[in-house]
Amino acid sequence: MRFARRSSSAELRGAVTTSRELFNVRTPPQALDVLLQHVPARADGEEVPTRDALDRVLAEDVSSPADLPTFRRSTMDGFAVRAADTFGATEGLPAYLEVVDEVLMGHAPNRALGTGECARIATGGMLPDGADAVVIVEQTQEVGQATIEALRAVAPGENVVQVGEDVRTGDPILPRGHVLRPQDLGGLVALGVTAVRVARRLRVGIVSGGDELVAPEQAPAPGQIRDINSYTLAAMIRRDGHVPCLAGVFPDDYDALERAARAALEANDVVILSAGSSVSARDMTAQVVDGLGKPGVLVHGVSLKPGKPTILAVCSDKPVFGLPGNPVSCMVTYDLFVSPTLARLTGAVRPPRRTVSARLSRNIASATGREDYVQVRLEGRADGGLDAVPVFGKSNLIFTLIRADGMLKVPLDAGGLAAGAQVEVVLF
């Protein structure tokens, strides 16, 4: 142990910390904005059967090719009538109507109704010409073979769905960018729209860099760890409706990483490089990305924790991301930057993330000018509310994410959040 007095080392230390990361550090919204300015909504479309289109993104506006219903339908079991024939009818003074037909389900009525006539009809049955309302069976009484009493008056249109009442020919029904839900598929098939044009699923290449990484099947030697990010990224890409393409694990070697990145860029619509965790490995990632094509790196460094050393780039018209090697940082930055970029490319209008309101259980410190994302566990309280309990872990280990139910954001301009504050937790 040797000690020596020094006058000042500030100047020299300054030189050490001047890494590329300190240039152009942007807030997360600024960073995303810079990237998206270079990412066009491309909307390559493909036609798929409607029945297979769940969660796909419509590539064009859809309008109705037909009226729905296409015929006047009864909404109840009963008798199709001319409403005027029932006017004034009461239990005490019912209207007598002649049953001249029975409308069979799936068939047109056999004849039109004249004055004083009615036809037996079930829910969903087609109204005969001449009829304009339905008296429900509970408000009738059969008398004799072919006569009923209507015990109540019905107004014209009562218990009837009109042609086009659900949707009319030419009505816009679903907009481009809409993510198709079960009921949307139902509405489309109801109209006979058995195929739809949707945004092509994007291929997203994943290149994991790091001398320390081995594949999950391998037993790591001392100093080695298994690749995590390829698998969490692949799962998040799947959740977004796209196709992950794992390139594998590459050492922190410029040529090897550059070859792998270039091959991934060639084969995919988007590329994610999960960088090695040291500063030098991250700087190498930035150089590799910048060499892949114009305009190259747009953002290097974001005022975000975790996730500061994020690289956002566009190379030869394709988005390329250099995400931090730390597994938590990698997931946070995927959510903030990759996910919205994939939505932009497909034109998808995605619903907001699932959130829940909870009360923060303890103080959280943060630096102003930086967005912090803190993993929290949710715990039910006796009063029925929820507490958000921060799950702190040194260095953002993967299991802190597994023990958490969601994340909360400490905004850019907040110096932290106080215990007892009501916060919105974005659920995993």
Added chain:
Amino acid sequence: MRFARRSSSAELRGAVTTSRELFNVRTPPQALDVLLQHVPARADGEEVPTRDALDRVLAEDVSSPADLPTFRRSTMDGFAVRAADTFGATEGLPAYLEVVDEVLMGHAPNRALGTGECARIATGGMLPDGADAVVIVEQTQEVGQATIEALRAVAPGENVVQVGEDVRTGDPILPRGHVLRPQDLGGLVALGVTAVRVARRLRVGIVSGGDELVAPEQAPAPGQIRDINSYTLAAMIRRDGHVPCLAGVFPDDYDALERAARAALEANDVVILSAGSSVSARDMTAQVVDGLGKPGVLVHGVSLKPGKPTILAVCSDKPVFGLPGNPVSCMVTYDLFVSPTLARLTGAVRPPRRTVSARLSRNIASATGREDYVQVRLEGRADGGLDAVPVFGKSNLIFTLIRADGMLKVPLDAGGLAAGAQVEVVLF
């Protein structure tokens, strides 16, 4: 038009309305409870590669087969040191340390550290024996070839992740029933757990009944409509992680429906009959279901709107559902009864549905003793809040669901909800 005075028709009308549906009408929670008492958590499992296990349901508890990390790792770029060697160090009086090694990423250190020695190390590097802390590079100064000054003291453990600090051998990490998220896959592969035992996906047979139904590809003749429910049900089953098996469309003919239902029961784990919309078609569905196996129909009729004529059954140990033919009723009752039953069969602990708080825009009437589900559209207000605007449509047409963003529940014991009430909307 013929009128005639009648003393009373109440008795006769009573006879008409006495359908099976009026017996044993239960509240939705009671109905589900009766069904689930007959549905065991079966937990047929299968082994799948962890990388393909996103959104699958764990069929067994998983505990950690290893410590993570398996070696002491640096969390920063800097120098691995013996902390005691730095005690008292300041900028003015730094500690001199001899650089005796450089720890390469992915490799064990070449040697242990003795007193006054240190080793260059990057983030994620393996700590040498003898070292117990890391001085970050910004707090050091290189002097000469193989000597640094440590400008600040570090405590033992500082900037180091210990063996097992993320998770320890034998720790329970994920419980049976857990639905696997991206980070869970990451944690599992980090531990070398490359395959997991998950609940088998269930095959759910769908039989659509109704003389009026045709397949979507067909042009409906007058009186006919296209089958919707097979496709909305299939999509909801997919969203729940299971496999829909469409049997097709069958007429309201007892023998035809019975054959189709029996074949579906044979081939699947669960069967849904989407019934014809008339009372007689629904009664036929109940008879068909009751004949499929013991114990048969458990619930016929639920105090629910829409969805009253729901049939819940267990036949030969398999859940069988008779859902109303109306497309909105069909979706509501799938959510309330089928979805929780599929979760029970797989043991899945599903996260609650996505909800949002909104202010009701107008009064909604309801009957007490009945749960009402009302489709609503969400509209942003100037004050940043949301209004829930009921989307009313006669007879629950499919496009009322498409125009809606979610549903709100009018509870059993409420006579309705007043305009201005703050409500929770379950989002689609």
